[in-house]
Amino acid sequence: MKFTRAICIALVIVLVSSLDLTSAAVEEEIKVACVQTELIPCFVAAFIGSQPSAECCGKLKEQQSCLCGYIQNPTFGQFIKNSQNVFTASWHLEKMIIHVNLTQDNPMPLEAGRTVDLTYSVNWIPTDITFARRFDVYLDYPFFEHQIHWFSIFNSFMMVIFLTGLVSMILMRTLRNDYAKYAREDDDLESLERDVNEESGWKLVHGDVFRPPRGLVLLSAVVGTGAQLALLVLLVILMAIIGTLYVGRGAIVTTFIVCYALTSFISGYVSGGMYSRSGGKHWIKCMILTASLFPFLCFGIGFILNTIAIFYGSLAAIPFGTMVVVFVIWGFISFPLALLGTVVGRNWSGAPNNPCRVKTIPRPIPEKKWYLTPSVVSLMGGLLPFGSIFIEMYFVFTSFWNYKVYYVYGFMLLVFLILVVVTVCVTIVGTYFLLNAENYHWQWTSFFSAASTAVYVYLYSIYYYYVKTKMFGFFQTSFYFGYTLMFCLGLGILCGAVGFLGSNLFVRRIYRNIKCD
Template sequence: MRPAVRSVSFLAFVALLVVSPARASESDHKYQLDDPVTLWVNKVGPYNNPQETYNYYSLPFCHPSGNAAHKWGGLGEVLGGNELIDSQLDIKFQKNVDRNPYCELELDEVKVNQFKDAIESSYWLEFFMDDLPLWGYVGEVHLDKNSDNEKYMLYTHKNITIKFNKDRIIQVHLNHESPKPLEVGRTLDMTYSVKWIPTDITFARRFNVYLDYPFFEHQIHWFSIFNSFMMVIFLTGLVSMILMRTLRNDYAKYAREDDDLETLERDVGEESGWKLVHGDVFRPPRNLVVLSAVVGTGAQLALLVLIVILVAIVGMLYIGRGAIVTTFIVCYAFTSFISGYVSGGMYSSNGGKNWIKSMVFTASLFPFTCFGIGFILNTIAIFYGSLAAIPFGTMVVVFVIWAFISFPLALLGTVVGRNWSGAPNNPCRVKTIPRPIPEKKWYLTPSIVSMMGGLLPFGSIFIEMYFVFTSFWNYKVYYVYGFMLLVFLILIIVTVCVTIVGAYFLLNAENYHWQWTSFFSAASTAAYVYLYSIYYYYVKTKMTGFFQTSFYFGYTLMFCLGLGILCGAVGYLGSNLFIRRIYRNIKCD
């Protein structure tokens, strides 16, 4: 029934695409006395496996009579695995309800086994009322003292407490009570009660109860920001020292106009390091199409992350279900111009001829990579019958966004980039015959420089990764986007500084293959994040099963691919500016 219903809702997805998922039928969140208030049932699943969620009625709870209403909140909500169904409980604004039965649950062997499996796996359930979540457990296990056997108990009563301020609901709380043993042939009375309590809490602060202030604003979080800031000061000082002390002496030789012939010959004889490769340093890199695509995509992702963080700070996106996902997808589509512009300009300035191939690769590289990973995860979710499975209609919507917004903007950006910044403007002329690269010590090879380049950027975001992972995998609402903005800016600065130092050392070793080395030196940050995610999985979580493991490492892989492309592009662009700057002031011919 679920795929059919969602396919019918295809047009609704398109219409609600840019609407905040938190706004649906209760858009104004205002009620009059005795107005009906809907309790929406959403999903159930093992508590230790956040992504392994199923339809609430996948367990044999009492089904609502007739065709229960469904609530669709937008693209991000569907991608987040939410499916809200009207519970049809009779709840009215400011009207208390004593213990009131709403159905009788007849237990047979199949139902008992389903509930026992759910209770054994610590199944939790999620409801929504006025866009506020309520959580609870399906049941509990009691130990029979006489026989030492475990007794599985199902909660049969929902005690709902609602706090209100004038005409608005402020807080909701759910207590599951009256555990009854699961026995074949037994009939259980399922009941609920509602209690309304006035409060002085304002509507603007009603979501604060879900925010874990002691966790996110812990002293270690502030310390990590300070520690990363000190790292920025150190690295910017190091790069400044290279520019002001090391390069200044080299420039002084080329600036002297009154040297005699003997001094000039001695300076030429002493010339070494980065100055010797001026005829090769601007040679087009290998696989120019791929490098242009990843640099363009990384520049787009950097701008995208900045925009989403700023929107999250201003708009408090953590309040809405799927709001972050919706914002990310829409902003990604509209920032595709940047990827085309950067990629097209870089490809043309390095002598690339097949710009259409470069443009198509740039526009499809990251989306189709994520689609490939998502297709595998979606197949697993469909096999398990999980809500995490993305409906076909939603896939079509995402493809339409890419085909009719993202792709044309990438094409436009490529055309503009070729015309505005695609002309070759290298400070030094590239020689016809490549200069042989001498053998150097192992720690000056591109592979070692690339591996070591990601350590300091990873160190600058290490603590923040813990908070991000915990919020995503352990039911915490991430709301400190101001911290994230600071960490993101620190990451950009540290990445640029580290990559510049690495490129300078590589050029001093007379190795002019700096382009890919700069990219991988910065992108290796993502490799360390992925290694950290393996540690986090085994030490900080209690996830089990093939479903959750595949989703954990699949989602983390998508995240790390995006992070790697972002950091790699920032590192390359920073190194490119640095190298053009230092070669601009020397005599290249």
């Protein structure tokens, strides 16, 4: 039993620390108990009652605390030792240890040549918690199930109702009036000119709205990757709801890596189909970029952070064997599936089948007011989606950086679905206003309009770092913002793909019902 072994090792360490011994046998026994710990020399020096060396003090100061009970006094800057150790062990009637808690008391300064009497006691407390529910002690129910969490879900749900109503109004009222106007065949020249000047002009760009955008290969790659990430997040959340992924160490990360490799077919299928329907010819380039763009972005960030961790001698460094395993999974599972998906999507999508014929000469885009430019539409498009996940981001960041166990995956599923709906609705509205301004460059604008949600999340992470955490130094800062950047890249690609696909359906739907000359 792991828990039984842990309590036995802890008791052995305390027993050894209560003796005034300096023999090599004691050092060897302590080394066995503290195996795979980079502060073994410091532990040995502490247990035998001597003053740690300068190197050990440096490591202790860097780590701020150690398992043997030495901590740095924040007021005087000296190391102190808690001489009283109280173990509280909760046990079930099935003779299983459920929980062990260590309470330290009676701090004493660590001085050279001073003899410290170390004592310990063990309290055995029966509990009704079964072995299968032993992890519940680490779940902070009042924090995660606070009424503000429920209020945020309700607030986001009301936002969804408002936005879906707005989109429905555009589709059912505004577009219906536009269809009626454009369908009239008996208008005289004066009334037609008045309609063109007074009404919206999205119909006027019908000959350019399906023109392939610049950077079609890159757009197809990020849209395919985003579609895969959307499915991946949904699968992982459902698996977390059904099972208990928060129990095992690294279970969430392992599940993400495996599911990402197995869902790579989706990215290739969406990317290949989109590239083929847009008339692209360099499908191999599109396939390679789709399969390698996001993994290599994450690899680049991870490599930099891993180099920093190795330089600082931190245990946060990823072992070389783990990196090899991840690369093998990508090379032998993810990449072939992306290749297969690209071939299938390219062959099944068929030739370009746009509702309106693309004209040979591009139509000039008239100058409009500043708030109808693509850059402003893109920046404004991420505000409402960010508002729908703002509260949940606080809980996610607190779980990841403040060592709380996130377990309310039902909330996360609702927030994710709300995010998808809000992103689609906001992007459709932005695309409609852009087309009304007779700007037919809607493809990249719709993607960036949805992807800008990640920009606001990253700005929020800066606020969270300085206000909600007590991190400092280059090592902690680089890890915080490095992993947050990796998260925001994935979130931006996911939201961008969702927004683009929603806008694409909207554009094809409205131009399908007009008369294209």
